[in-house]
Amino acid sequence: MNLDLTDDQIALRDGIRSLLAGRFGADRIRAGFDRALFAELAEAGVFSLIADGFTWSDAVIVFEQLGEACVPGPLVGSFLVGDGRITGVVERAAGESHVTVEHLDMLDALVVIDGPGMATLDATTISGPTSDWPLDPLTPVTRVALPAGLEASGADAAEWMRRGAVLTAAFALGMAQRLTESSVAYAKERNQFDRPIGSFQAIKHVLADMAVRVEIGRAAVYAAGAYLDAPELESGEPGGLARAVSVAKVMAGEAAVRNGKDAVQVHGGMGFTWEVDVHLYLKRAWVLETHFGGVDAHCDALVALI
Amino acid sequence: MRRPARVVGSLAAAMDLRPSDADEAFRSRLREWLAVELPKLAPMPHREAWPERRRFDTDWQKRLFDGGYAGLHWPKEYGGQGASPTEQLVFFEETTRARAPYVGVNFVGTLHAGPTLIEEGSDDQKRAHLPQILRGDEVWCQGFSEPNAGSDLASLRTRAERDGDDYVLNGQKIWCSFGHIADVGEFLVRTDPDAPKHRGISWLILPMNLPGIEIRPIKTVLGSREFCEVFLTDVRVPVANRVGAENDGWRVTNVTLKYERGTAFVSELIDSLRLCADVAPLVRDVAHRRELGRCYADFDALWSLTKRNVSQAERGTPGPGAMMIKLAYTEARQRFGELCLRVLDRDALHIDGNELVEERLRTLALTIAAGASQIQRNIISERVLGLPREPR
Numbered sequence: 001m002n003l004d005l006t007d008d009q010i011a012l013r014d015g016i017r018s019l020l021a022g023r024f025g026a027d028r029i030r031a032g033f034d035r036a037l038f039a040e041l042a043e044a045g046v047f048s049l050i051a052d053g054f055t056w057s058d059a060v061i062v063f064e065q066l067g068e069a070c071v072p073g074p075l076v077g078s079f080l081v082g083d084g085r086i087t088g089v090v091e092r093a094a095g096e097s098h099v100t101v102e103h104l105d106m107l108d109a110l111v112v113i114d115g116p117g118m119a120t121l122d123a124t125t126i127s128g129p130t131s132d133w134p135l136d137p138l139t140p141v142t143r144v145a146l147p148a149g150l151e152a153s154g155a156d157a158a159e160w161m162r163r164g165a166v167l168t169a170a171f172a173l174g175m176a177q178r179l180t181e182s183s184v185a186y187a188k189e190r191n192q193f194d195r196p197i198g199s200f201q202a203i204k205h206v207l208a209d210m211a212v213r214v215e216i217g218r219a220a221v222y223a224a225g226a227y228l229d230a231p232e233l234e235s236g237e238p239g240g241l242a243r244a245v246s247v248a249k250v251m252a253g254e255a256a257v258r259n260g261k262d263a264v265q266v267h268g269g270m271g272f273t274w275e276v277d278v279h280l281y282l283k284r285a286w287v288l289e290t291h292f293g294g295v296d297a298h299c300d301a302l303v304a305l306i
Numbered sequence: 307m308r309r310p311a312r313v314v315g316s317l318a319a320a321m322d323l324r325p326s327d328a329d330e331a332f333r334s335r336l337r338e339w340l341a342v343e344l345p346k347l348a349p350m351p352h353r354e355a356w357p358e359r360r361r362f363d364t365d366w367q368k369r370l371f372d373g374g375y376a377g378l379h380w381p382k383e384y385g386g387q388g389a390s391p392t393e394q395l396v397f398f399e400e401t402t403r404a405r406a407p408y409v410g411v412n413f414v415g416t417l418h419a420g421p422t423l424i425e426e427g428s429d430d431q432k433r434a435h436l437p438q439i440l441r442g443d444e445v446w447c448q449g450f451s452e453p454n455a456g457s458d459l460a461s462l463r464t465r466a467e468r469d470g471d472d473y474v475l476n477g478q479k480i481w482c483s484f485g486h487i488a489d490v491g492e493f494l495v496r497t498d499p500d501a502p503k504h505r506g507i508s509w510l511i512l513p514m515n516l517p518g519i520e521i522r523p524i525k526t527v528l529g530s531r532e533f534c535e536v537f538l539t540d541v542r543v544p545v546a547n548r549v550g551a552e553n554d555g556w557r558v559t560n561v562t563l564k565y566e567r568g569t570a571f572v573s574e575l576i577d578s579l580r581l582c583a584d585v586a587p588l589v590r591d592v593a594h595r596r597e598l599g600r601c602y603a604d605f606d607a608l609w610s611l612t613k614r615n616v617s618q619a620e621r622g623t624p625g626p627g628a629m630m631i632k633l634a635y636t637e638a639r640q641r642f643g644e645l646c647l648r649v650l651d652r653d654a655l656h657i658d659g660n661e662l663v664e665e666r667l668r669t670l671a672l673t674i675a676a677g678a679s680q681i682q683r684n685i686i687s688e689r690v691l692g693l694p695r696e697p698r
Contacts, residue, residue, distance in 0.1 A: 215630050
């Protein structure tokens with residue numbers, strides 16, 4: 001049993017981190033997702049990790065770093081399809097004729113998860129009105145009508161939901177981590193009442209809670225990654241893999257949203273500005289809550305397992 | 307452009323939740339032993355029948371000793387098992403699942419005083435106490451807190467004045483668990499009132515039957531009496547009962563922290579997961595149901611964090627998680643307790659035979675004892691995050 005990074009995984013994490021720091025600085029992130037960004041990540045091997053022989057717990061480490069940098073784009077779908085197509089994922093609520101698709105202009109394919117089945121559409125054949133004021137400025141959204149008679153089939157949907165939830169949780173975990181770091185740094189340098197605001201318990205206790213959410217979320221996410229690699233563990237504990245996936249999505253998703261909210265608070269008035277990155281993280285955290293099941297859906301799923 | 311495949315040297319071992327063969331062998335041996343021993347136990351005594359509770363808990367300790375499970379985390383040379391952190395995890399997991407007795411009155415001796423003596427005690431002190439603690443022949447209590455020294459423990463004022471080969475103790479201690487049935491206590495006393503507060507403290511072994519010791523039980527919110535106040539009036543203790551150097555007691559107290567490998571709340575966590583399963587069939591309201599899932603996620607994630615802490619301890623690279631379990635678990639447990647009361651509704655109005663209500667009351671202490679949540683947040687923000695100290 002080991003839930004700590006191995007030396008190889010530390011090297012992997014540091015390699016991805018320095019790649020992202022070197023090529024994907026704040027300006028590049030704020031420029032949003034495009035084909036050039038996709039090509040660079042693909043060239044670095046981000047979307048072909050599994051084919052290259054890496055494990056799911058390695059993939060988790062890479063997505064955690066992508067989250068720390070708040071890299072925009074349909075990263076999880078493109079990873080899961082794994083054939084070089086820029087791929088979005090959308091879940092269709094029962095009976096709905098329309099869905100809200102992210103990054104439609106950049107997509108090659110769109111996977112529609114519909115109940116227990118899924119369908120893959122050619123994204124270039126789909127269109128609709130694109131919002132001129134999306135919640136997350138780095139996640140453009142388009143309202144599209146699904147083709148009539150869409151046939152969702154195959155047993156892959158459940159697997160996509162599990163893997164997608166874990167990678168999304170890893171991304172959210174990275175965001176929660178970076179939000180903690182930036183808030184701690186701000187609290188150390190911002191002075192009021194003649195001392196750093198980080199010396200006041202009213203502030204430092206908020207920061208401690210942020211750090212705790214990250215560590216718990218990290219344990220849950222790493223455990224889920226390890227379960228994806230060893231699904232035979234399912235036999236022992238109740239729910240096994242499904243439980244680990246839901247716990248990871250709940251804990252990391254909530255850590256990102258709550259740390260985002262707390263980061264705005266700690267940054268004070270600056271936290272409400274467009275200039276400071278905090279809002280980009282909080283808004284993305286809200287976006288991710290709509291991917292592969294949010295806190296409520298996964299809490300409900302957990303009760304069904306216990 | 308570097309591919310990750312070239313960033314890393316190999317694609318060897320990743321994180322892995324599969325147990326080792328050694329741990330599984332330990333687990334199956336323990337399971338067999340528990341299956342034989344647990345049916346032999348006398349029925350659990352009434353919670354206020356203190357002599358019987360002492361007998362029950364020390365009988366269990368004796369059985370652990372005979373079975374080769376006492377002092378699991380103690381070094382072998384002192385009669386312990388020198389078990390690995392993962393074996394300790396398995397032990398807590400299996401004993402809790404089998405509903406074996408908790409450590410109970412043996413808590414201070416096996417988990418705190420014993421390890422302190424191993425690290426800091428003289429040979430005579432080790433000989434006089436360590437085997438007795440392991441066999442369940444000696445029960446310890448703790449005399450650290452005082453009415454005016456709680457979170458600020460180092461401000462303690464119980465005086466120990468040197469008189470020949472004795473110290474003469476005067477003062478008052480509080481929150482002394484099992485003080486009324488203990489044989490010996492680990493006591494922190496002030497031996498230098500003029501030194502800075504952390505540097506004038508000494509650690510003493512105090513036989514609880516000495517003249518001048520008066521013990522008064524305190525009734526808790528449960529109506530039970532496991533806590534005591536201890537009044538010390540001209541109590542004479544041999545200087546030979548001091549552990550470590552004079553005025554070095556603060557450091558002596560902290561050496562036991564190295565025995566803490568993040569396993570302190572394992573039993574509580576496993577039990578919390580069981581309680582979630584016990585509550586599930588009682589839940590009818592959809593919001594309660596969802597909240598139960600949320601509580602379960604907390605406990606399950608903390609169980610993963612425990613495994614991660616143990617992994618890091620085994621690799622010799624402890625992470626910040628070990629400092630966070632206490633805060634996170636105790637707060638989560640209180641949240642779960644509130645849910646239980648809402649689920650039970652008016653069935654929560656009696657405690658007898660109602661484990662969930664009794665637990666709601668018991669767990670009120672968790673966020674206060676052994677470093678209140680507010681102190682935990684100070685520690686995390688200062689030691690993990692490097693924030694400046696609160697102005698004081």
